[in-house]
Amino acid sequence: MVAQATADHCRSIGDEVVALTRKELDIANAENVRSVVEEHRPDAIINCAAYTNVDGAEGEPERAYAANVTGVENLAKTAKEFGAVFVTISTDYVFDGANGGFYFEGDEPNPQGIYAKTKRKGELAALNANERSIVVRSGWIYGKGGTNFLSVMADLLRDGKRIKAIRDSFGTPTFAGDLAARLRELAELDEPGIFHVTNSGPGTSYLGFAEAVCEMGGFDATLIESVSKDELRRPAPRPASSKLGSLRCEEFGLAPMPDWEDALLRSMNGIQAKYHQ
Ligand SMILES: NC(=O)c1ccc[n+]([C@@H]2O[C@H](COP(=O)([O-])OP(=O)(O)OC[C@H]3O[C@@H](n4cnc5c(N)ncnc54)[C@H](OP(=O)(O)O)[C@@H]3O)[C@@H](O)[C@H]2O)c1
Numbered sequence: 001m002v003a004q005a006t007a008d009h010c011r012s013i014g015d016e017v018v019a020l021t022r023k024e025l026d027i028a029n030a031e032n033v034r035s036v037v038e039e040h041r042p043d044a045i046i047n048c049a050a051y052t053n054v055d056g057a058e059g060e061p062e063r064a065y066a067a068n069v070t071g072v073e074n075l076a077k078t079a080k081e082f083g084a085v086f087v088t089i090s091t092d093y094v095f096d097g098a099n100g101g102f103y104f105e106g107d108e109p110n111p112q113g114i115y116a117k118t119k120r121k122g123e124l125a126a127l128n129a130n131e132r133s134i135v136v137r138s139g140w141i142y143g144k145g146g147t148n149f150l151s152v153m154a155d156l157l158r159d160g161k162r163i164k165a166i167r168d169s170f171g172t173p174t175f176a177g178d179l180a181a182r183l184r185e186l187a188e189l190d191e192p193g194i195f196h197v198t199n200s201g202p203g204t205s206y207l208g209f210a211e212a213v214c215e216m217g218g219f220d221a222t223l224i225e226s227v228s229k230d231e232l233r234r235p236a237p238r239p240a241s242s243k244l245g246s247l248r249c250e251e252f253g254l255a256p257m258p259d260w261e262d263a264l265l266r267s268m269n270g271i272q273a274k275y276h277q
Pocket residue numbers: 001002003021022025026027028048049050051052066067071089090091092119138139140141142145146148
């Protein structure tokens with residue numbers, strides 16, 4: 001999802017982009033990574049690949065580790081060898097959610113599930129292997145391509161099906177298109193370290209997000225059933241609140257990210273044709 005948005009954005013501003021699927025490049029394979037980077041000699045590598053099945057990771061930690069730690073380390077080392085800027089994406093789930101408010105770049109991570117733990121190890125692997133690494137934490141990402149909570153929700157609501165939305169779990173929704181533009185800016189900025197990138201605003205709950213989707217998409221809001229996170233037990237632990245705020249983007253003079261409701265509306269308009277034909 002984020003890879004497609006990033007490739008589209010970079011092409012739209014005139015970059016020469018080599019976008020590779022897993023079949024073309026297995027990031028967990030060091031030789032594969034080195035030969036691909038040697039062939040293309042990129043100025044920047046933006047890693048959007050990851051093992052992203054949060055619940056699935058509990059049952060297959062080795063696969064999650066291979067992509068989220070070994071893969072990131074392979075790319076970071078190879079970027080250093082070939083002099084490319086390296087940007088990799090991490091997650092709001094590196095935090096445990098105990099503070100109940102926003103997490104900033106300097107806050108201490110405390111990942112809970114296997115997915116979150118591998119993502120945190122991946123952050124450290126990137127930063128240790130390459131002093132030029134840029135780690136971008138984001139959260140609640142939706143956009144074109146793949147299955148994400150907006151597409152699942154909108155598909156069900158369009159079909160008149162009831163959905164359960166958690167009222168006591170909070171995050172900062174992020175439109176993949178906006179994240180993509182910021183990833184590109186950060187590659188250009190070439191300042192290493194951790195950056196938090198989400199759409200701005202106070203954040204919301206899954207329930208708040210679902211209500212906004214109904215309002216903007218013209219769906220029937222009575223189809224939403226409000227549930228607590230404990231009612232909707234899922235295999236992997238998740239932070240109750242993982243809202244991200246950024247001090248570092250401001251420090252480097254980057255413009256505030258668009259507001260999450262504005263971003264959702266733009267994204268919904270983009271998919272309007274699919275849901276309102
Ligand atoms: N979606 C969210 O809400 C969210 C929130 C916070 C952070 N993030 C992070 O954002 C980044 C992008 O997420 P996304 O939602 O765009 O993920 P996505 O749609 O699931 O895409 C991840 C891609 O990585 C590929 N991949 C997995 N292992 C690989 C390997 N060893 N080598 C090469 N490719 C491999 C996957 O291929 P297969 O499909 O073949 O496995 C998939 O195409 C990830 O780092 C994710 O952890 C996502």
